[in-house]
Amino acid sequence: MALLEAEDLAVAIGRLSPLDGVSFRVGKGEVLGIVGESGSGKSLTALTVMGLLGLVGGRVTRGAIRFDGTDLVGLDEAAYRRLRGRRIALITQNPMTSLDPLQRVGAQIDQVARLHLGLGPAASRTRSIEILEQLRIPRAAIVHGQYPHQLSGGMKQRIVIAMALAADPDLIIADEPTTALDVTIQAQIIDLMGELVRARGVALVLITHDMGVVAQACDRVLVLYAGRVAESDRVDAIFAAPRHPYTRALIACIPREGMERGSLSGIPGLVPSVADYAAGCRFAPRCPLVEARCRTEAPVARAIGERVVACHVAEAADA
Amino acid sequence: MSRDTALARVLRTPRGGISAAVLLLLVLAAVFAPVISPFGYADQNLPMANGAPSARHWLGTDEFGRDLLSRIIHGARTSLAVGTVSIGISMLSGIVLGATAGYLGGAFDRVVTSIVDLTWSFPEILIALILIAILGPGLQSTAVAIAIGYLAQFTRLTRTQVMSLRGETYVEATIGLGATHAHVLFRHLLPNAITPVIVAGMLATGNAIVLEATLGFFGLGAQPPTPSWGAMMSSGTAQIFIAPWIILFPGVAIAVTVIAINLFGDALIDALDIRSRLRTG
Amino acid sequence: MPEPLVALRALSRDFAVGGGLLGKRRVLRAVHDVTLDVPRGRITGVVGESGCGKSTLARLVLRLIEASSGSVAFDGRDLGSVTARELRALRRRMQMVFQDPYASIDPRYSVRAALREPFEVQGLKLGAAEAGQAVAQLLDLVGLSAALADSFPHQLSGGQKQRVGIARALALRPDFLVLDEPTASLDVSIQAQIVALLERLRDELGLTYLFISHDLGLVRYLCDRIVVMYLGSVVEVLPTARAKPRHPYTRALLDSVFEPDPTRRRKVARLSGEIPSAFDPPPGCAFAARCAQANARCLTERPVLADDDGHAVACHHPLA
Numbered sequence: 001m002a003l004l005e006a007e008d009l010a011v012a013i014g015r016l017s018p019l020d021g022v023s024f025r026v027g028k029g030e031v032l033g034i035v036g037e038s039g040s041g042k043s044l045t046a047l048t049v050m051g052l053l054g055l056v057g058g059r060v061t062r063g064a065i066r067f068d069g070t071d072l073v074g075l076d077e078a079a080y081r082r083l084r085g086r087r088i089a090l091i092t093q094n095p096m097t098s099l100d101p102l103q104r105v106g107a108q109i110d111q112v113a114r115l116h117l118g119l120g121p122a123a124s125r126t127r128s129i130e131i132l133e134q135l136r137i138p139r140a141a142i143v144h145g146q147y148p149h150q151l152s153g154g155m156k157q158r159i160v161i162a163m164a165l166a167a168d169p170d171l172i173i174a175d176e177p178t179t180a181l182d183v184t185i186q187a188q189i190i191d192l193m194g195e196l197v198r199a200r201g202v203a204l205v206l207i208t209h210d211m212g213v214v215a216q217a218c219d220r221v222l223v224l225y226a227g228r229v230a231e232s233d234r235v236d237a238i239f240a241a242p243r244h245p246y247t248r249a250l251i252a253c254i255p256r257e258g259m260e261r262g263s264l265s266g267i268p269g270l271v272p273s274v275a276d277y278a279a280g281c282r283f284a285p286r287c288p289l290v291e292a293r294c295r296t297e298a299p300v301a302r303a304i305g306e307r308v309v310a311c312h313v314a315e316a317a318d319a
Numbered sequence: 320m321s322r323d324t325a326l327a328r329v330l331r332t333p334r335g336g337i338s339a340a341v342l343l344l345l346v347l348a349a350v351f352a353p354v355i356s357p358f359g360y361a362d363q364n365l366p367m368a369n370g371a372p373s374a375r376h377w378l379g380t381d382e383f384g385r386d387l388l389s390r391i392i393h394g395a396r397t398s399l400a401v402g403t404v405s406i407g408i409s410m411l412s413g414i415v416l417g418a419t420a421g422y423l424g425g426a427f428d429r430v431v432t433s434i435v436d437l438t439w440s441f442p443e444i445l446i447a448l449i450l451i452a453i454l455g456p457g458l459q460s461t462a463v464a465i466a467i468g469y470l471a472q473f474t475r476l477t478r479t480q481v482m483s484l485r486g487e488t489y490v491e492a493t494i495g496l497g498a499t500h501a502h503v504l505f506r507h508l509l510p511n512a513i514t515p516v517i518v519a520g521m522l523a524t525g526n527a528i529v530l531e532a533t534l535g536f537f538g539l540g541a542q543p544p545t546p547s548w549g550a551m552m553s554s555g556t557a558q559i560f561i562a563p564w565i566i567l568f569p570g571v572a573i574a575v576t577v578i579a580i581n582l583f584g585d586a587l588i589d590a591l592d593i594r595s596r597l598r599t600g
Numbered sequence: 601m602p603e604p605l606v607a608l609r610a611l612s613r614d615f616a617v618g619g620g621l622l623g624k625r626r627v628l629r630a631v632h633d634v635t636l637d638v639p640r641g642r643i644t645g646v647v648g649e650s651g652c653g654k655s656t657l658a659r660l661v662l663r664l665i666e667a668s669s670g671s672v673a674f675d676g677r678d679l680g681s682v683t684a685r686e687l688r689a690l691r692r693r694m695q696m697v698f699q700d701p702y703a704s705i706d707p708r709y710s711v712r713a714a715l716r717e718p719f720e721v722q723g724l725k726l727g728a729a730e731a732g733q734a735v736a737q738l739l740d741l742v743g744l745s746a747a748l749a750d751s752f753p754h755q756l757s758g759g760q761k762q763r764v765g766i767a768r769a770l771a772l773r774p775d776f777l778v779l780d781e782p783t784a785s786l787d788v789s790i791q792a793q794i795v796a797l798l799e800r801l802r803d804e805l806g807l808t809y810l811f812i813s814h815d816l817g818l819v820r821y822l823c824d825r826i827v828v829m830y831l832g833s834v835v836e837v838l839p840t841a842r843a844k845p846r847h848p849y850t851r852a853l854l855d856s857v858f859e860p861d862p863t864r865r866r867k868v869a870r871l872s873g874e875i876p877s878a879f880d881p882p883p884g885c886a887f888a889a890r891c892a893q894a895n896a897r898c899l900t901e902r903p904v905l906a907d908d909d910g911h912a913v914a915c916h917h918p919l920a
Contacts, residue, residue, distance in 0.1 A: 037787040152874045182649035183814055184871055187856035191868040212858030216865055235862045253792035254860045255821030262799055266792030270757045488703035495664055497691035498721040507706050
């Protein structure tokens with residue numbers, strides 16, 4: 001059984017529906033990538049799983065989320081608080097805002113273990129330093145005693161990851177954890193996260209806009225466009241043979257080794273905002289393979305083995 | 320562009336709409352004072368002195384039998400004229416000084432800031448008193464005193480705005496196109512900087528009116544027979560037990576005016592969402 | 601070899617930060633001793649991470665900020681010694697496209713006003729009809745509908761705003777464009793659109809580009825030559841995009857580019873440490889602290905950029 005499972009999840013904010021029918025699952029030791037551009041609903045998915053929709057005035061209107069058998073939709077706040085930080089941890093994009101500038105970083109990590117695992121001050125400190133060492137932070141004991149402003153962006157993000165790991169969670173949701181970091185540091189951290197996740201048997205949901213990161217670090221991937229699932233499958237399979245026109249186009253948007261000058265073209269049109277979703281298939285206005293049916297009828301996500309695709313044209317090709 | 324729609328938004332709120340109506344009434348009263356006053360402001364009528372509010376004299380009469388309503392209407396003229404003219408001058412000078420100091424920086428900025436900070440550290444009333452001691456009492460002196468008293472505020476506000484906008488990418492882009500400093504300052508910096516300054520000016524007018532009234536109370540502002548709300552309150556103190564309306568109604572007039580200005584200004588700040596930009600740095 | 605369009609010689613820029621009564625005044629070496637040529641008609645890429653000085657370099661090249669020492673020559677003219685009037689005239693030939701499309705246009709200016717400003721600023725009086733035509737032509741050039749001329753920035757998407765920024769930069773028909781991370785703030789599908797536009801414009805208008813980016817993958821795709829910067833200095837100049845890196849930092853940078861291809865997953869080499877602070881650059885090679893091959897010499901002696909048949913490296917023991 002998958003550790004985290006979402007089924008036909010739909011979320012509304014006011015009268016808009018930025019998430020419409022998203023399904024995915026992730027198991028222990030597995031890395032699921034959720035990839036999309038702005039307005040795809042990927043960050044909203046993270047908030048929904050964490051039960052933080054209230055922060056943006058959203059609510060679940062359809063579907064279910066199950067974590068280790070427990071239904072998360074409609075779970076009361078007290079129960080959710082027991083899960084957050086302890087069994088499900090969230091890592092956000094900006095380490096600057098995740099850390100308290102007035103407290104030493106070590107203390108912030110210690111707090112997690114003390115709060116969730118009931119460890120004493122000495123035990124939690126030892127544990128925190130251990131985690132910092134696992135995160136390849138040199139002179140971990142010294143870093144433990146420093147304040148956030150004394151650390152670089154990459155270091156701060158590692159501290160945030162340490163905080164996420166401190167309570168030994170079963171599931172980590174990382175929302176664009178490396179977007180704000182330098183390229184060489186990003187590579188280090190992505191590599192690190194993959195290693196830790198596999199070593200500890202933790203499930204990782206990695207939210208990103210970068211298909212390169214997905215190819216490098218993820219086992220499975222969910223491609224979102226305008227709040228809906230475009231395609232999902234194991235990473236090797238999807239990159240080898242993407243079937244949704246958006247997936248194909250998204251992969252083609254990234255310059256790769258050996259690409260000839262002039263072969264990058266992007267996807268015409270604009271990335272839609274929640275208020276301007278098209279009727280029918282939301283990708284239709286930009287799709288190179290669009291047909292009449294696409295503009296009026298929203299495609300349904302259909303599964304063929306592990307592959308899930310929501311596209312009329314792809315469906316017709318299978319028939 | 321945005322000011323028009325913000326204005327419309329303000330007028331639609333009860334706070335904004337009512338205060339705007341009151342202010343409009345005051346301005347009209349000041350402008351048409353001679354026309355709408357039932358009596359002349361200097362018309363004495365000693366037998367009617369210290370008369371209570373009646374059908375003939377709606378707000379009563381003062382110690383010389385002069386109609387209080389007429390004097391208050393003419394007093395509006397004094398207060399609004401002095402308030403707006405002095406703040407207007409102050410604002411204009413402050414914008415020029417502040418914008419150049421903020422844009423040029425360096426020695427010029429340091430000089431301007433030091434001089435302006437000198438006045439910044441004194442309460443406006445003290446500056447006003449010093450200037451009036453030098454220039455002698457009267458309406459002109461009052462106006463000058465108020466203008467100088469508020470100069471620091473406008474200079475600093477403009478300077479802060481310009482300094483923060485100076486780093487904007489579009490300013491850099493405009494310089495990259497080959498623009499002169501003047502072009503950047505007048506076409507990009509000032510238009511974007513000016514909104515908080517104008518709103519601050521509006522609120523300062525309210526303060527200026529109180530300042531004028533204060534000076535008038537001590538006989539240092541407009542000299543008789545020119546009616547001034549402050550002077551009227553001053554002379555009313557002697558009659559406070561016999562004819563309390565003489566001190567009361569001018570006081571109410573001041574309060575209503577200033578409250579209306581402040582409410583309107585506050586509503587405008589909210590509508591323009593510039594609360595954070597009003598810091599003088 | 602024809603004269604380069606832009607020639608930088610020993611260019612440096614320091615920033616003094618802090619000071620005052622209680623703090624010590626510190627000097628930030630943003631760009632240090634850069635000597636570089638930008639050949640005509642080619643796309644030269646500048647790549648590096650935070651603190652490498654690439655954005656400062658972009659502004660030095662166009663004299664949007666002053667150099668602390670060294671010189672910048674545009675088409676043979678030393679930008680440091682021209683008069684203000686001459687500089688304004690020269691600016692017609694060299695323009696910049698900025699990273700943040702949201703901030704590069706005055707929010708109070710319509711697209712039309714923003715595109716007419718270059719002409720106004722340069723004293724080129726345009727009649728109403730002429731101006732209308734110029735605006736329409738520019739919008740067409742960057743693939744935007746003429747109907748957008750009366751829109752304001754907040755009504756446009758990021759990609760559309762960036763196109764307006766590019767149109768504005770091209771209004772005066774420059775020879776040279778400096779592009780400072782022009783696609784960094786955009787969505788992936790739009791980034792590729794803008795890159796394709798930039799390629800087309802360069803081919804059509806014969807422009808010279810200085811393309812600044814942190815994305816080595818993009819730079820290798822787009823550029824003819826690549827300049828790699830680290831902590832204010834040039835550490836390598838690759839004569840072609842595909843040239844094999846010789847500097848260990850360039851190698852690390854290349855290894856950090858994740859291809860959208862799971863069959864080509866990399867084993868990410870452990871790169872220890874962080875980018876040092878530009879306030880206290882270490883003596884010797886700035887990269888020594890993180891370099892697997894650093895020896896005693898690297899820690900004390902700063903390597904000089906040595907040219908070897910077009911491929912320049914600043915390293916005591918470059919990779920084969």
